[in-house]
Amino acid sequence: MKRFLATALQPRLLILLVVGIAMVLSVSGNRFFAFVVGITMISILWTAGMNLLTGYTGLVSLAYAGIAGISAYGTVGLTMRFGWSFWLAMPVAAVGGAVVGVLLGLPSLRLKGFYFALSSLVIQTVLSLGFVYFVNLTNGDTGVSQIPPPDIPFTGGSFHGVSFDLLVMFAAWLSVVAVWAITRSPFGSRLIAIREDEVLAEAIGIDVVRNKMLVFFVGSLIAGVGGALYAPYVGFISPRSFDLLASLSIWLMVTFGGRSTIMGPILGALVLAPVPFMLQQYDTLKDVIYGALIIAVIVLMPGGCYGTLLAWMQRSPTARRILPKRLGSAAE
Amino acid sequence: MNDIFVARNLCKSFGGVQALSGVDVVQRADETLGMIGPNGSGKTSFVNAVTGELSLDSGKVNFGDLDITGVRPHEVVTAGLARTFQAVRVFSSLSVRDNLRIARMLLGDAPHALDATDRAELLQWLKLDNRLDAMASGLTLFEQRRLELAMRLMMRPKMVMLDEPVGGLAPSEIREMMQILQELKARCAIFVIEHTMRVIRELADRVIVLITGQKIADGPPVEILKDQRVIEQYLGTPHA
Numbered sequence: 026m027k028r029f030l031a032t033a034l035q036p037r038l039l040i041l042l043v044v045g046i047a048m049v050l051s052v053s054g055n056r057f058f059a060f061v062v063g064i065t066m067i068s069i070l071w072t073a074g075m076n077l078l079t080g081y082t083g084l085v086s087l088a089y090a091g092i093a094g095i096s097a098y099g100t101v102g103l104t105m106r107f108g109w110s111f112w113l114a115m116p117v118a119a120v121g122g123a124v125v126g127v128l129l130g131l132p133s134l135r136l137k138g139f140y141f142a143l144s145s146l147v148i149q150t151v152l153s154l155g156f157v158y159f160v161n162l163t164n165g166d167t168g169v170s171q172i173p174p175p176d177i178p179f180t181g182g183s184f185h186g187v188s189f190d191l192l193v194m195f196a197a198w199l200s201v202v203a204v205w206a207i208t209r210s211p212f213g214s215r216l217i218a219i220r221e222d223e224v225l226a227e228a229i230g231i232d233v234v235r236n237k238m239l240v241f242f243v244g245s246l247i248a249g250v251g252g253a254l255y256a257p258y259v260g261f262i263s264p265r266s267f268d269l270l271a272s273l274s275i276w277l278m279v280t281f282g283g284r285s286t287i288m289g290p291i292l293g294a295l296v297l298a299p300v301p302f303m304l305q306q307y308d309t310l311k312d313v314i315y316g317a318l319i320i321a322v323i324v325l326m327p328g329g330c331y332g333t334l335l336a337w338m339q340r341s342p343t344a345r346r347i348l349p350k351r352l353g354s355a356a357e
Numbered sequence: 358m359n360d361i362f363v364a365r366n367l368c369k370s371f372g373g374v375q376a377l378s379g380v381d382v383v384q385r386a387d388e389t390l391g392m393i394g395p396n397g398s399g400k401t402s403f404v405n406a407v408t409g410e411l412s413l414d415s416g417k418v419n420f421g422d423l424d425i426t427g428v429r430p431h432e433v434v435t436a437g438l439a440r441t442f443q444a445v446r447v448f449s450s451l452s453v454r455d456n457l458r459i460a461r462m463l464l465g466d467a468p469h470a471l472d473a474t475d476r477a478e479l480l481q482w483l484k485l486d487n488r489l490d491a492m493a494s495g496l497t498l499f500e501q502r503r504l505e506l507a508m509r510l511m512m513r514p515k516m517v518m519l520d521e522p523v524g525g526l527a528p529s530e531i532r533e534m535m536q537i538l539q540e541l542k543a544r545c546a547i548f549v550i551e552h553t554m555r556v557i558r559e560l561a562d563r564v565i566v567l568i569t570g571q572k573i574a575d576g577p578p579v580e581i582l583k584d585q586r587v588i589e590q591y592l593g594t595p596h597a
Contacts, residue, residue: 211462218459221448224410227430228440229508230463234429 032206041201041291045194053187061302063190066197067255068298072278072290073200074247079276080284081208082240083220084133085142087272091152092129092245093252094267096122100253101169101262102162111175111257119249126245127238134234137223149269156264168263172256193254200247205287207243216240217285277315281322283329292331360419361386361516361546362407362438367416369399369406369570376402378570380416384516389547391561391578393554395591399570400550401443404518408440409433421515434463437515443524443550445501449494453485453504456493460508469513476511483507483537499530503537516546523556535559554592558582566591 032038045066052058071093078084099118103109109117132144156163163169174183175192184192207213215236218226227233256262265271278297283289297318304311326333362384369377376399384390392400405411407418409430418426420438428436448456457480464470471479480486483503488496493504502522509517522538523531531553538560541547551557557564557578564581566574568590574581581587 211465214455214459214462217451218448221450222446224430225442225446225448227410228408228434228442228446229460230431230434230512231459232429232431 029202029206032202032209035205038198038202038205042198045198046191049187049190049194053190056186057302059187059190061299063193063258064302065294065298066190066193067251067258068275068278068294069197069291070193070200070254071248071251071275072282072294073197073204074244074251075275075279076284076287076290077204077207077216077240077247078244079279080286080290081213081220082216082237083138084130084237084240085138085145085276086130086241086244087142087145087269087276088126088129088149088152089244089248089275090267090269090271091149092122092126093248093255093271094152094156094262094264095125095252096249097252097256097262097267098156098163098169101172101256104173104257105169110178111173111253112178115175115250115253118253119246122249122252123242123246126248127241130238130241130245133237133241146269149272153264153268156267163264166264168261168266169256170261172260172262174257175254189258193258196250196254200250201287201291203243203247208287212236212239220285274315277319277322280329281318283332283335286329286331286335289329289331293329296330359386360384361421362548363419364403364407365417367403367406367418368414369402369411370414375570377406377413377416380567380570380572382565382572384546384548386515386546388562389542389549389560391557391564392548392550392567393552393557393564393581393591394567397569398567400567401520402570403567404440404520404548404550407433408438408518434512434514437513438518439509439512439514439516440518441502441505441509441520441522443520445498445505447493447496447501447504447508449492451493452489453491453493453496454489456504456508457489457511460511463512471511471513479507479510482540498525499527499534502526502534506537506541510544514545516548517541518548518550520550521552522549523551523553531556554582 048062049059052062071089075089078086096118099121100111100114103114103118104111129145129148133141136144157165174185174189176183215226215231218231219233219236223233252267255266274297278293279290280293281297282291282293300314301311304314322329328336360383362382364380364382367377367380380403392403394400402411406413409428409432412427416426417424420436423436425433425436425438448459461470477486483506485500485503485507488500493501496504523534526534535556538547549556549560561578563576564578565572566581566587573590574584574587582592
């Protein structure tokens, strides 16, 4: 907790918090833009968790959106069917999603790299089918609509409009702070060691199995919190909200911005999350842009935009002086 | 009697290939034990099996008072038995400093962890003190071997198993590494696999010869290098 608080008070993260608040407030007059900003904030939250798995541990989990979906449907079920408070339903559903995430992470103990990504893709497909076929729980393809916003405890009111925007913004900021704190802790160093070389990590005393399971829990927990917030924020969820494309777009944001950096995935989400809204009338064009971006980033900037920028700055003697020396990434 | 490492009747097969058949190895805490044998004789399989990388078909391994049979690699290290690899393994995309920082995490703030003075002395001894900010991938093979060793010593092991520590090094580097390994004896027990007979002769107090997974000889280097079976099955010519 002390480390978390110390991290949260880092000047760069405080600036991020202020910028986030300013961003939300500046667009609050226009509900469409405010909504786009809110979705971008939820995307930042998701990319933080995905970055922990993919960037820092080297586990490309394409079942990420499925985990978020489990939590979203769980939260919706508990609040709408059983009348639970959102603040009770969200942690229960998010932890439920995280436990499922740990179970789905078991193949990573045997499979590595591309093969694990493939297995997670299969898992994502199974989860998507589950959302469609367990109609009693998910309402199938029709989805669930008119999801109530989170209640404000002890007041009888609820979060809506700007207050809800600020809530998701705060959740996004907290997830970035959490991931930042983790990457600077011994646990974060162990994850980086596992990413670099599992055999060597074991040989210097790191319990690879335990740490992998732990990171799946934390990463999935963040996915779950995002899912729980997404459902009432949008007001509607369906299997398409948490399908493979959703997983891929979160992965793309992380990769485009720069995995294993803190700022990279934020940049990726800021640039890419609004794209579907901006190109609503050109749905096909949106897919083409996404496809082109995936290819361009993989070929031209394997470290992502922010990673490439850092790498360039490291080569420049002047810029190198202002960069902090940190473990695990280009410079962060 | 002051045995630090005891392996009894180790057996391991891969399908129809018997990598280890009934291998017994006992090492005292104050001796350096060498293991030689041709390629494919089971030397690395032996190290992999006792350090938990490979599961054994049968047999028992004790390290000090602990039974480490079937124990996972990180627990073997925690018990005080570290190892290096035939193909040098360091975190190549991290700096030397970060490699050492990760290795140091095992002991953390434990009372027996190396303090700052010990660490500085270790890095100076291994001539890594002026290479801390270099990326591990940018080091020469000899520097990487020294880094690998430094990472193990950061964990204060009671014993280190070295898998071909001079493999791929130039003659001058081999001489320097030999000096390091001689000095290493004062820090912990050493088990060394080597093909270079000079290394074994100068370093080991006792040598075990492994051929097709079976121990065919065990004794002081001078005797082993004259052993008729060892000459016939491995050395080819006498190494006096």
